[in-house]
Amino acid sequence: MKLVFIHGRDQQGSTRETLEKLWLDSLYIGWGEAGLPRPEGLSVTMAFYADELDELTRALSTPLARGVRLRGDEQAQDDFRGRFLQDIATANGVTDAQIQAFLDEHSTEKGLGSSPWVQALLRAVDQRTALGEAALDRFTRDVYLYLTYPAVSDRITAIVKAAIADEPCVVVAHSLGSIVAYRALQELGRRANVLGLVTVGSPLGLNTVREMLTPPALSMPAGVQQWFNAYDPGDAVALYPLDSTRWNITPGIENFKGVSNHMANRHGIAGYLDDVTVATWMHQRLVK
Numbered sequence: 151m152k153l154v155f156i157h158g159r160d161q162q163g164s165t166r167e168t169l170e171k172l173w174l175d176s177l178y179i180g181w182g183e184a185g186l187p188r189p190e191g192l193s194v195t196m197a198f199y200a201d202e203l204d205e206l207t208r209a210l211s212t213p214l215a216r217g218v219r220l221r222g223d224e225q226a227q228d229d230f231r232g233r234f235l236q237d238i239a240t241a242n243g244v245t246d247a248q249i250q251a252f253l254d255e256h257s258t259e260k261g262l263g264s265s266p267w268v269q270a271l272l273r274a275v276d277q278r279t280a281l282g283e284a285a286l287d288r289f290t291r292d293v294y295l296y297l298t299y300p301a302v303s304d305r306i307t308a309i310v311k312a313a314i315a316d317e318p319c320v321v322v323a324h325s326l327g328s329i330v331a332y333r334a335l336q337e338l339g340r341r342a343n344v345l346g347l348v349t350v351g352s353p354l355g356l357n358t359v360r361e362m363l364t365p366p367a368l369s370m371p372a373g374v375q376q377w378f379n380a381y382d383p384g385d386a387v388a389l390y391p392l393d394s395t396r397w398n399i400t401p402g403i404e405n406f407k408g409v410s411n412h413m414a415n416r417h418g419i420a421g422y423l424d425d426v427t428v429a430t431w432m433h434q435r436l437v438k
Contacts, residue, residue, distance in 0.1 A: 151345075151436045152193045152317050156310055157419070158325025158351070159292045160285070161200035170196040173322075176420040180429025189436045197313035199306045199330070206302045207295055228265050230294045234358040235271040235286075241356075241389035242278045249274045279386035282415070289387065293326060293353065297362040303333065310334040320346045320435045324419045325387065328352035329359060335371035336364075342373025346435035349379045350409075350422035354397070355390025370399050376435070377403045380428045382411040382421070406431075 155173050174194060181188060239249065252270035276283040295302050311334045314321060321344050323331035328349040335342055353359050360368065370377065381388040390396055391405040409428065411421030422428055 151189060151191065151438075152195060152319035153432075153436065154313050154319050154321045155194065155196045156313070156321065156323040156327035156331045157196065157198070157200065158327045159200075159203065159289060161198075162204035164200060166196045166198035169198065169200075170194060173419060173423060176423035177429055177432070179424040180426055181433060183424070184426045184430045184433070186430065186433050189433065192436065195313045197310045197327075199309045202305050202309065203292065203296075203302070206299075206305065207292055210295055210299065210302070226298075227291075227294050228268060230298075230358060231287075231290045232265060232268050232271065234290050234293065234356065235268065235275060237356045237358050238279075238286075238386055238389075239271055239275050242275060242386060244274045244278050248277075275386065279415075285415075286386070289326070293329065293359065296326065296329065297359070306330055307334050307337065311338055314338060314342055314344070316341050316343055318343045318345060320344070320348065320432055322348045322350070322423075322432065323352070324349075324422065325351045325353070325417065328354055329363075332363065332371070335374055336369075338371070338373055340372045342371065344371075344374045345376070345438060346432065347371075347374045347377045348428065348432055349377070349392070350419070350428065351381060351385050351388045351411075351417050352379060352392070353387045354379075355388070355392055357396075360396065368397055368399055370401060370403075376401075378406065378428075378431050379403050380406040380409050380422060380425065380431075382409040382416050383407055384416040385409075385411060386415075387417065 157169055161169060249270045252273040253266055272283050272287055275286060307330060310330050321331060379392045391407060392403040393405055394402060397403055406427055409422060409425045413421040
């Protein structure tokens with residue numbers, strides 16, 4: 151059986167082999183704690199797109215590239231960032247009064263968005279979560295560029311589609327990788343043969359993400375038999391379950407909110423894969 155890993159953002163500088171080992175070692179811990187043997191005949195593929203994502207996002211951030219970006223994009227990106235961060239702020243219980251406390255009408259700080267309100271949102275969310283202001287800002291940027299620019303999404307999605315291919319497999323996707331996995335699996339359709347899709351630390355429950363997904367109507371990808379979504383209630387970008395309220399699809403997605411992610415930011419992949427419930431769900435599909 152094949153196991154396909156799809157990582158999130160901010161992995162540039164790593165290698166496919168390094169990430170694959172980190173993910174597998176964490177999963178082995180989970181299987182060990184559950185008393186489960188390692189499945190026989192297991193093959194592992196890491197859909198590694200970190201370098202391409204870094205190259206593309208850097209290119210679109212240069213002064214030269216701004217001339218070829220979509221008309222009105224700076225305002226559109228700022229609007230997206232504001233709505234995306236407002237989603238996260240609401241989910242984390244950040245009030246307008248707390249955001250207002252960070253608002254500085256004379257702010258000219260660069261790199262955090264042109265809107266003082268967006269800057270205030272970043273700082274307010276940073277105080278309530280463990281992600282960090284800079285990391286949260288870059289995460290928002292990368293999600294926007296992937297969902298908006300075919301030059302980014304086409305290259306990244308193609309890498310993931312090639313990794314999944316048509317062999318029977320279990321797919322595990324983390325963070326931004328869960329958005330990429332959903333789009334790739336929708337494009338593959340029935341060519342994919344996914345016995346189980348596992349999403350962890352996923353922002354797919356955020357309104358701003360769901361509204362920009364294609365195709366517009368949310369659905370279970372045709373090549374996926376079962377979908378399991380796990381999250382830590384303290385993970386700043388994965389606070390919403392993918393339940394009938396936000397993902398009203400048939401068959402429904404199985405949600406597990408019992409993860410207690412031991413990583414410092416409560417979003418790290420190791421803290422998801424070594425969870426006994428997550429590891430057991432994957433194991434049951436891999437040994438079918």
